[in-house]
Amino acid sequence: MFLIVASLAIASALLMILxxxxxxxxxxxxxxxxCIALLYLLLQAQLLAVLQIxxxxxxxxxxxxxxxxxxxxxxxxxxxxxxxxxxIISVVLVTGFLIEMVYIFGxxxxxxxxxxMSSQAANLGTVESMGAAxxxxxxxxxxxxSLLLLAAIVGAVVLARKQS
Amino acid sequence: xxxxxxxxxxxxxxxxFLINGLVGRKLRSxxxxxxxxxxxxxxxxxxxxxxxxxxxxxxxxxxxxxVHLFSWISAGSLNVSFAYQVDQLSVLMMLIVTGVxxxxxxxxxxxxxxxxxxxxxxAYMNLFIFAMLNLVLADNFLLLFLGWxxxxxxxxxxxxxxxxRKFEKGTTGDAAKKAFIVNRIGDxxxxxxxxxxxxxxxxxxxxxxxxxAGTMSVGSPVIFWMTLAxxxxxxxxxxxxxxxxxxxxxxAGPTPVSALIHAATMVTAGVYMVARCSLLYxxxxxxMEIVAIIxxxxxxxxxxxGLVQNDIxxxxxxxxxxxLGYMFLAxxxxxxxxGLFHLMTHAFFKALLFLGSGSVIHAMHGEQxxxxxxxxKKYLPIxxxxxxxxxxxxxxxxxxxxxxxxxxxxxxxxxxxxWGLWLVGLVGAALTAFYMSRLTVxxxxxxxxxxxxxxxxxxxxxxxxxxxxxxxxxxxxGFVGVPASLGGGNAIDHWLEPVFERANLVMALPGHGMETxxxxxxxxxxGVGVGGILLARLWYLKKxxxxxxxxxxxxxxxxxxxxxxxxxxxxxxxxxTPIQKSSETLLWRIVDVGMIDGLVNGLAKFxxxxxxxxxxxxxxxxxxxxxxxxxxVVVILGWLxxx
Amino acid sequence: MPVSLAxxxxxxxxxxxxxxxxxxxxxxxxxxxxxxxxxLNSVNLTLIAFSSFMGDITGQVLVFFVMAVAAAExxxxxxxxxxxxxxxxxxxxxxxxxxxx
Numbered sequence: 001m002f003l004i005v006a007s008l009a010i011a012s013a014l015l016m017i018l019x020x021x022x023x024x025x026x027x028x029x030x031x032x033x034x035c036i037a038l039l040y041l042l043l044q045a046q047l048l049a050v051l052q053i054x055x056x057x058x059x060x061x062x063x064x065x066x067x068x069x070x071x072x073x074x075x076x077x078x079x080x081x082x083x084x085x086x087x088i089i090s091v092v093l094v095t096g097f098l099i100e101m102v103y104i105f106g107x108x109x110x111x112x113x114x115x116x117m118s119s120q121a122a123n124l125g126t127v128e129s130m131g132a133a134x135x136x137x138x139x140x141x142x143x144x145x146s147l148l149l150l151a152a153i154v155g156a157v158v159l160a161r162k163q164s
Numbered sequence: 165x166x167x168x169x170x171x172x173x174x175x176x177x178x179x180x181f182l183i184n185g186l187v188g189r190k191l192r193s194x195x196x197x198x199x200x201x202x203x204x205x206x207x208x209x210x211x212x213x214x215x216x217x218x219x220x221x222x223x224x225x226x227x228x229x230x231v232h233l234f235s236w237i238s239a240g241s242l243n244v245s246f247a248y249q250v251d252q253l254s255v256l257m258m259l260i261v262t263g264v265x266x267x268x269x270x271x272x273x274x275x276x277x278x279x280x281x282x283x284x285x286x287a288y289m290n291l292f293i294f295a296m297l298n299l300v301l302a303d304n305f306l307l308l309f310l311g312w313x314x315x316x317x318x319x320x321x322x323x324x325x326x327x328x329r330k331f332e333k334g335t336t337g338d339a340a341k342k343a344f345i346v347n348r349i350g351d352x353x354x355x356x357x358x359x360x361x362x363x364x365x366x367x368x369x370x371x372x373x374x375x376x377a378g379t380m381s382v383g384s385p386v387i388f389w390m391t392l393a394x395x396x397x398x399x400x401x402x403x404x405x406x407x408x409x410x411x412x413x414x415x416a417g418p419t420p421v422s423a424l425i426h427a428a429t430m431v432t433a434g435v436y437m438v439a440r441c442s443l444l445y446x447x448x449x450x451x452m453e454i455v456a457i458i459x460x461x462x463x464x465x466x467x468x469x470g471l472v473q474n475d476i477x478x479x480x481x482x483x484x485x486x487x488l489g490y491m492f493l494a495x496x497x498x499x500x501x502x503g504l505f506h507l508m509t510h511a512f513f514k515a516l517l518f519l520g521s522g523s524v525i526h527a528m529h530g531e532q533x534x535x536x537x538x539x540x541k542k543y544l545p546i547x548x549x550x551x552x553x554x555x556x557x558x559x560x561x562x563x564x565x566x567x568x569x570x571x572x573x574x575x576x577x578x579x580x581x582x583w584g585l586w587l588v589g590l591v592g593a594a595l596t597a598f599y600m601s602r603l604t605v606x607x608x609x610x611x612x613x614x615x616x617x618x619x620x621x622x623x624x625x626x627x628x629x630x631x632x633x634x635x636x637x638x639x640x641x642g643f644v645g646v647p648a649s650l651g652g653g654n655a656i657d658h659w660l661e662p663v664f665e666r667a668n669l670v671m672a673l674p675g676h677g678m679e680t681x682x683x684x685x686x687x688x689x690x691g692v693g694v695g696g697i698l699l700a701r702l703w704y705l706k707k708x709x710x711x712x713x714x715x716x717x718x719x720x721x722x723x724x725x726x727x728x729x730x731x732x733x734x735x736x737x738x739x740x741t742p743i744q745k746s747s748e749t750l751l752w753r754i755v756d757v758g759m760i761d762g763l764v765n766g767l768a769k770f771x772x773x774x775x776x777x778x779x780x781x782x783x784x785x786x787x788x789x790x791x792x793x794x795x796x797v798v799v800i801l802g803w804l805x806x807x
Numbered sequence: 808m809p810v811s812l813a814x815x816x817x818x819x820x821x822x823x824x825x826x827x828x829x830x831x832x833x834x835x836x837x838x839x840x841x842x843x844x845x846x847l848n849s850v851n852l853t854l855i856a857f858s859s860f861m862g863d864i865t866g867q868v869l870v871f872f873v874m875a876v877a878a879a880e881x882x883x884x885x886x887x888x889x890x891x892x893x894x895x896x897x898x899x900x901x902x903x904x905x906x907x908x
Contacts, residue, residue, distance in 0.1 A: 045867055
């Protein structure tokens with residue numbers, strides 16, 4: 001199960017960056033987000049899986065698609081068309097990065113990678129435990145985040161206003 | 165004990181300088197400023213008198229006191245403190261400085277009346293007195309040098325006092341600069357001398373130096389160079405050959421300045437310094453010879469120039485140079501006390517002459533050319549009579565003060581065996597009498613050569629009272645030095661004997677010559693003095709065509725004298741212009757502009773160029789930044805993995 | 808066989824790398840933005856994986872906040888893109904070089 005979802009996620013991500021039409025990119029990203037939500041479920045984080053779909057795909061991607069429509073953007077040139085030095089170096093660099101990351105996460109550390117899933121995992125991801133944690137230990141960040149959201153709203157309105 | 169008040173005497177004038185300098189302008193009352201300025205000096209004089217009387221009352225061995233004020237420099241082996249040596253010599257100098265200084269300060273209240281810089285004048289004068297007192301009272305060479313430099317500074321400030329006035333070919337500022345720079349050249353010699361003293365003796369303290377010098381042998385080369393270097397400093401400060409050229413130009417300053425600084429006190433600093441170092445000079449007979457020859461030569465040279473000058477102050481300036489030559493002549497043959505005796509009497513009558521000339525200039529509303537004066541004795545009686553007394557004194561007529569001091573010098577020069585120098589001194593005396601009489605006659609006697617635009621009147625009391633006091637001193641001042649041959653006890657010689665004791669021992673002076681010879685010499689000097697006076701009166705009062713004819717018969721000689729032997733022009737061509745030109749081309753253009761500016765500007769340009777290249781990295785495209793960021797992350801991670 | 812933590816972490820690394828590649832190579836500002844969101848999501852995945860495997864709720868709470876912040880950032884970022892578009896009539900990154908020297 002994990003393998004299927006994982007490969008779907010990787011595939012959609014790859015496809016996303018290779019598209020020339022920005023709307024198609026957005027759609028592939030939405031697919032990617034769904035896969036990630038499924039992965040969250042596999043990890044027994046139910047609340048967050050739902051939140052992923054509601055917030056990320058439902059709100060953020062909708063916003064992105066709206067903006068793409070609003071700006072009426074055309075197609076970009078395909079990624080594989082132009083081969084200039086910059087792209088080659090970027091690819092090389094990124095490959096190196098990938099190797100490093102995989103090495104770090106996969107094969108280093110003192111066997112962390114082979115840790116079994118915790119027995120508490122199922123209890124952790126529920127709405128109750130998340131809520132309990134949010135309103136006790138993490139109350140301050142919670143409140144501050146609401147302020148942050150307020151600031152973001154005001155900022156967005158101000159920035160996107162028509163200059164009159 | 166009274167000598168402990170010495171600190172007050174020295175620092176009161178400094179206080180006066182500060183008060184007048186800082187708030188003098190706001191005081192608004194000339195009298196207040198003048199009183200403050202004069203009182204500080206007057207109190208100093210009173211203290212000096214008290215100390216003097218106390219000294220007279222105590223035994224000879226107890227007359228020297230060292231008053232230590234505070235430690236000044238203490239660095240390694242150099243220990244110098246602000247300490248004063250109160251002994252016979254310094255008290256004598258202090259009396260002269262404060263006494264004559266006080267009279268001149270009072271005179272200045274009247275002379276400088278109405279001048280917008282009144283407060284500044286008195287501030288500078290007080291500062292001068294402070295520096296001069298430090299000079300004569302110091303117990304070590306460095307403090308003496310401090311006073312030496314201080315009086316040079318005040319001389320500069322006071323010569324250029326009327327800083328926006330024209331003077332001959334330049335401004336008063338040029339004259340002031342000339343004085344300061346020429347003095348500086350002499351000071352260089354003084355510094356070399358001080359360095360040699362410190363290296364040889366390990367201390368700059370008088371007592372320390374002279375104690376060690378007593379063990380040295382006569383004629384050692386280091387002492388020769390030391391004394392010669394110090395003497396160079398003296399030629400600068402006391403206007404001898406070759407550094408006398410600043411004194412005539414110094415007449416650009418107000419007349420009280422000329423009286424105080426360039427007649428009575430600052431120019432005598434060189435004489436004092438040589439006298440203080442009498443032991444060192446006694447150990448260097450070669451230098452003494454040089455001192456004597458230069459003194460005599462200067463006396464003669466200046467007298468010849470003074471014969472034909474037409475500015476009243478110029479004549480007096482050259483006369484000062486000449487009389488200083490006499491003092492050095494005396495020092496050079498070992499007659500230290502005689503030199504100082506002449507210093508004292510000269511202070512009296514030269515200050516009187518200058519102040520009198522100031523009175524005349526004041527009455528004639530600034531006119532200084534004696535060819536445009538004449539017949540003033542009717543209008544300025546007090547000035548005339550005091551001036552006349554001073555003229556007789558300087559000509560060396562018995563029994564005025566100048567007779568005793570000048571005669572003492574000539575006698576000592578003769579009995580030293582140096583007859584050539586004695587003859588030069590005698591001729592100089594004759595010329596002195598002549599030109600001083602000429603000056604008096606042309607100024608005060610005869611027909612008036614000025615128009616009705618001038619209204620001369622006698623000066624106010626603040627100016628005439630000091631004149632009278634100085635005239636009295638010129639008359640009786642000589643009686644402290646009546647020689648034994650005339651029945652006197654030569655008090656001043658005895659007073660100063662302990663100071664020059666060690667020097668006298670080294671020199672083994674020839675004994676007193678026959679008294680009859682002394683009488684002959686006295687008669688000779690009085691004779692030439694009287695002769696000079698009468699000849700001048702004859703030529704300039706009655707037979708006025710004679711000097712005219714003379715000047716046309718020997719035009720070359722006349723021109724040479726009138727142009728002061730072209731010494732200034734020679735210096736200008738040989739020294740001043742080359743230095744100026746080389747500074748301009750080499751030091752300014754090449755070093756300053758080319759190298760230093762080039763270095764600074766070049767550095768700036770270099771950095772500009774470098775940053776021009778580096779700033780190309782800011783492309784403004786965000787992706788580039790991410791790229792570089794990623795590059796860094798990769799490198800760091802790789803490094804972390806590898807370790 | 809139960810899935811190990813390493814696999815989740817490796818997956819997350821791969822997704823992150825893909826996001827970086829997208830940021831470097833795409834020229835449309837909005838697509839770049841989406842790639843950044845992808846990177847954020849991969850980090851979320853890592854956090855939740857650790858939270859589950861170690862039994863600590865902190866990871867999930869953190870993800871909660873990351874989501875909130877990402878939402879705010881999306882709003883503001885897109886507003887900026889809109890106003891940029893108004894001024895320059897393009898969202899091509901190569902042409903938005905106001906920070907140039």
